[in-house]
Amino acid sequence: MSIRAARASDADHLTRFINMAADDLPLHFWRQSVGPEGDPWAYGRERAARETGSFSFRNAWLAEADGEVAACLLGYPAETAPAPIAPDTPPIFVPLLELEALAPGSWYLNVLATYAAHRGKGLGSALLAEAGAIARKGGHQTISLIAEDTHQDALRLYRAKGFREIARRPVVKGDWQVDATEWILFTRPV
Helix, strand or coil: CEEEECCHHHHHHHHHHHHHHCCCHHHHHHHHHHCCCCCHHHHHHHHHCCCCCCCCHHHEEEEEECCEEEEEEEEEECCCCCCCCCCCCCHHHHHHHHHHCCCCCCEEEEEEEECHHHCCCCHHHHHHHHHHHHHHHCCCCEEEEEEECCCHHHHHHHHHCCCEEEEEEECCCCCCCCCCCEEEEEEEEC
């Protein structure tokens, strides 16, 4: 197993990992962004291949196992002084922004996902260790992340690695089909 920085050419993997980590919420957003005639996956790949932005490949690291991409870590520094939530923010995103604002200045771990064929092999633990190293190097005191209450394997991993629950917010579903009922904010000292 090895971990490397993502490249723009990894955009296809990144879109799949980003979407997997949030139970199709990104795909839901991409569909709304491109309309009925657009290609939501192409839109997601375009966003992942950008040089800037939170979902840029520049904020991602990939774990490779057996010569293939197996897992993803995507994160970046959280705002030290979060701005108020804009009144035109889609309601589905408001609980996430509220939780993010509760961990100002942390290193925000936005995506940790592993392809099904590679689960249970320690890749998540290795990427969490990598997140700690990245956060330390960036001068952050804490790592934060938000998980869905239905991601039981991930919740067990986070708790086993020292993450502590800070707050919860209800999932706003609208026309997004998901089983989760709560978003949970976790933090851990670096």
